[in-house]
Amino acid sequence: xxxxxxxxxxxxxxxxxxxxxxxxxxxxxxxxxxxxxxxxxxxxxxxxxxxxxxxxxxxxxxxxxxxxxxxxxxxxxxxxxxxxxxxxxxxxxxxxxxxxxxxxxxxxxxxxxxxxxxxxxxxxxxxxxxxxxxxxxxxxxxxxxxxxxxxxxxxxxxxxxxxxxxxxxxxxxxxxxxxxxxxxxxxxxxxxxxxxxxxxxxxxxxxxxxxxxxxxxxxxxxxxxxxxxxxxxxxxxxxxxxxxxxxxxxxxxxxxxxxxxxxxxxxxxxxxxxxxxxxxxxxxxxxxxxxxx
Numbered sequence: 001x002x003x004x005x006x007x008x009x010x011x012x013x014x015x016x017x018x019x020x021x022x023x024x025x026x027x028x029x030x031x032x033x034x035x036x037x038x039x040x041x042x043x044x045x046x047x048x049x050x051x052x053x054x055x056x057x058x059x060x061x062x063x064x065x066x067x068x069x070x071x072x073x074x075x076x077x078x079x080x081x082x083x084x085x086x087x088x089x090x091x092x093x094x095x096x097x098x099x100x101x102x103x104x105x106x107x108x109x110x111x112x113x114x115x116x117x118x119x120x121x122x123x124x125x126x127x128x129x130x131x132x133x134x135x136x137x138x139x140x141x142x143x144x145x146x147x148x149x150x151x152x153x154x155x156x157x158x159x160x161x162x163x164x165x166x167x168x169x170x171x172x173x174x175x176x177x178x179x180x181x182x183x184x185x186x187x188x189x190x191x192x193x194x195x196x197x198x199x200x201x202x203x204x205x206x207x208x209x210x211x212x213x214x215x216x217x218x219x220x221x222x223x224x225x226x227x228x229x230x231x232x233x234x235x236x237x238x239x240x241x242x243x244x245x246x247x248x249x250x251x252x253x254x255x256x257x258x259x260x261x262x263x264x265x266x267x268x269x270x271x272x273x274x275x276x277x278x279x280x281x282x283x284x285x286x287x288x289x290x291x292x293x
Contacts, residue, residue, distance in 0.1 A: 006126050006206050009205055015041075017182070018055060026223065028045065028046060028074075029031055029043070029044060029045040029046070029071065029075075029078070030043075030044055030075045031043050031078040031081070031082075032225060032239065033045070033065075033225070034172075034174065034213070035050035035214070036172075037172050037174070039053055039054035039055060039149065039171065040052075040053055040172055040174060041053070041054065041082070042073065042128040042215055042226075043075050043078055044219065044225065045065050045069065045071040045074060045075070045218065046069070047218055048063075048065040048071070048098065048099065048217060048218060049065075049215070049216075049217060049218065049219060049225060050063040050075070050099075050176075050217075051167070051174075051176040051215045052079060053146075053149055053151065053169070054082055055085070055146045055147025055148060055149045056085065056147040056148070057085065057088075057089065057146050057147035058085045058086045058088035058089075058144060058145060058146055058147065059079055059083060059085055059086070059087045059088060059089075060088060060089045060091065060149075060151055061075070061087055061089065061090045061106065062092075062093060062167065062176060063092060063093050063099040063100055063104045063147060063178065063217070064091075064093075064099075064100060064101065064103035064105075064106060064264075065099055065100075065101075065102070066100070066101050066102015066103065066130070066293070067097050067098045067099075067101040067102060067290070068101075069100065069102070070102075071102060071103040072102045072103055072104070072106060072126070073105055073160065074171070075106075076106065076109070078171070084095055085240065085284070086109070086110070087106060087109055087111045088111065088112065088146060089111065089112050089113075089114055089144060090103055090111050090113050090114070090132075091113075091114045091115070091144075091151075091153065091165070091167065092113070092114070092115035092116075092119055092132055092134060092165070092178070093164065093165055093167070093177060093178035093179075093217060094115075094116070094118075094119055094160065094163050094164040095115070095119035095123055095161055095163050096160075096161065096179065097121040097128055097130075097131060098292075099130055099178055099179075100123075101128065101130045101131050101218055102130055103131070103132040104130070104132060106132070107132045108274075111135045112135050112136060113132050113133070113135050113136070114134055114135070114136045114138065114142075114144075114153070115134040115137060115138070115139065115163065115165070116135070116138050116139075116155055116163035116164070116165050117137040117138065117139055117163070118161075118163035119163030119164075119165075120132070120133065120134045120137050120160070120163075121163075122161075122163065127199070129136075133274045134268070138153045138155060138165060139155065139157050141152075141153060141154050141155065141208045141252075144183060149169070150167075150170060150171070151167055151168070151169055151171070151262040152167065152168040152169055152170060153165050153166075154166040154167070154168060154209075156201075156202045156205040156206060157197070157198050157201060158195035158198040158202070159180045159195060159199040159202040159203070160178075160179045160193065160194055160196060160199065161193050161195075162195065164177065164178070164179075164180065164202075165177065166206055166209075168209065168211060170210070171284050172213075173210065173211045173212040173213065174211060174212070174213045174214075174215060175206070175209065175211045175213075175214050175215070175217040176214075176216075176273050177206070177214070177216070177217075178216060178217030178292075179216075179217050179218075180194075180199060180202070180203075180235070181203070181206065181214060181216055181227065181231060181232050181235050182216060182218065182220075182231075182235060183216055183218075183219065183220030183221075183227045183231050183269055184220045184221055184222070184224075184234075184270075184271055184272055184279045185218075185220065185221065185272040186238065186268065186272070186273050186274055186278060187277065187279060187281055188269045188273075188277065189241075189248075189277055189280045190194045190280040190281070190283055190284050191280075191281055191284040194284065196284070196285065196288045197243065197288075198241075199239065200236060200239055200240060200243070203232060203235060203236040203239070204236065206232055206234050207229055207233060207236065211229075212228065212229075213226045213227070213228065214226060214227040214228065214229075214231060214232065221272040238265070238268050238271070241265055241267065241268075242265060242281060242282070242285060243285055245263050245282075246259060246263065246282055246285035246286055246288075247266065247285075247289050249263060249286070250289035251285060251288045251289075255279075255286035255289065255290045256286045256290070259280050259282050259286055260283055261279070261284050262284070263278075264278075265278065
């Protein structure tokens, strides 16, 4: 399968179907202020979430998360409950459509869209109907300062895509980055568009940064919306152990079917989707070690 096709699959990662739910289910969408901050919020729509920052001079928002759902409209309405200040920026975490589609309502307000240069190149190449093309790009790093708040946009290399940004609030010691540092969850299916072994180097770089709380693109299986460096270390340890096990299988000529059936990582059996996705994660690493792709 081509990498472009794999991107399309990745764009559907972790999309939750909205169906009839029990009475105690959470609302379809909600906004939560991050404890201990003056203006950092999490907007959640179903199983996707974004960060936005409210300052006296305007708002910095991230991913519209509007693929086949009216999330952007709800997102703007939630921001307007907090402030009437202009929404100055929308920053894309990466180029996968389940996170960045549906931003036109923001663009209609005059908002400037920002993404990594590689993410913009993918968007322009694929030309999706419902994705706003970024106005500005980031290469290795950029800082946006608005109303006394500074947000760093950092590129640590290829990981879940080749255009993923790590957004860091240095004063608040918070980062926002999407789809590659999950909370108590194994990577989605066949890890489409994931770069090996680069993702492990990226995780090490992020762990070495100065931060205390992580806002990921999806809440954890228990509804938890923020993580810590322990979650990042768990994600790295899982990939390292998976990589070592599959490398041994490949060296012994046991990729593909034997490895997918017989490699077990019981240390991680409590992670969400372990049973369903571990064999597909193994397939991705078998492709890397056996085929070099």
